[in-house]
Structure formats: C-alpha cells, structure tokens
Amino acid sequence: xxxxxxxxxxxxxxxxxxxxxxxxxxxxxxxxxxxxxxxxxxxxxxxxxxxxxxxxxxxxxxxxxxxxxxxxxxxxxxxxxxxxxxxxxxxxxxxxxxxxxxxxxxxxxxxxxxxxxxxxxxxxxxxxxxxxxxxx
Numbered sequence: 001x002x003x004x005x006x007x008x009x010x011x012x013x014x015x016x017x018x019x020x021x022x023x024x025x026x027x028x029x030x031x032x033x034x035x036x037x038x039x040x041x042x043x044x045x046x047x048x049x050x051x052x053x054x055x056x057x058x059x060x061x062x063x064x065x066x067x068x069x070x071x072x073x074x075x076x077x078x079x080x081x082x083x084x085x086x087x088x089x090x091x092x093x094x095x096x097x098x099x100x101x102x103x104x105x106x107x108x109x110x111x112x113x114x115x116x117x118x119x120x121x122x123x124x125x126x127x128x129x130x131x132x133x134x135x136x
Contacts, residue, residue, distance in 0.1 A: 005047035010039040010055050018066050028063040028076050036063035070094025073116035089135035098133050
C-alpha cells in the first residue's frame with residue numbers, strides 16, 4: 001500500500017472540493033467575516049497538490065459546498081451568508097442548479113443561463129434536517 005500524500009492548504013479551513021474535467025481541484029475555503037474563497041490546485045505526478053494561483057475571495061462567509069457546471073462555471077454555497085444553503089448540484093446537462101435551503105427546508109431550482117446567470121425556477125419542500133442534494 002502506498003502511503004498517503006498530504007499537502008498544505010492555501011487557506012486556513014478548506015471544506016469541500018470538486019475535480020474539474022481538466023484535472024484541476026477546486027476547494028471551497030470556509031472563511032469568516034466575508035473571507036470565503038475558492039482555491040485552485042493541480043495534482044503533480046507524485047500526488048502533491050500545487051496551488052495554481054492565490055485563493056479567490058467570493059466576498060461571503062462560510063463557503064461550504066462547491067460544484068462545477070458547464071463551461072467551467074463554479075457555484076459555491078456560503079452557509080454563513082443568506083438563507084443557509086447547505087449543498088448544491090448541477091444537472092448533468094448543465095442547465096439547472098439545485099440548492100438545499102436549510103433555513104427553510106426547501107430545494108430551490110434555478111436555470112443556468114449564459115455567464116452562469118441564475119434564474120429562479122421554483123422551490124420544493126424538503127423534510128426538516130435535509131442536508132444534501134444530487135442531480136443527474
């Protein structure tokens with residue numbers, strides 16, 4: 001068995017990550033007081049992560065979940081900002097984004113337009129305590 005490879009984070013509190021089709025790793029950095037960010041990494045052949053640029057702030061609080069949509073669009077939930085989003089997922093065709101609104105126990109659906117513009121489509125009630133979403 002090969003030993004685990006560890007790499008230091010570009011941020012103090014990395015929360016969740018997503019691999020892009022091009023092999024980048026995008027990590028949601030859970031920051032307080034409007035310091036949440038996304039950090040991009042490449043994986044070296046030896047398994048070490050290398051930051052490809054400094055973390056990019058999203059100006060929000062508590063970045064938790066991250067999803068990549070079509071055309072490289074990136075969607076980040078910031079649980080410390082807004083309606084307590086707890087997770088998100090993009091449909092396989094990239095046309096819809098689904099968001100778990102934990103503050104109101106709802107699944108919120110958006111259509112994804114050009115330049116990742118989101119247009120509300122509707123909401124669906126969820127059982128209290130729902131925390132995750134998957135889309136196909």
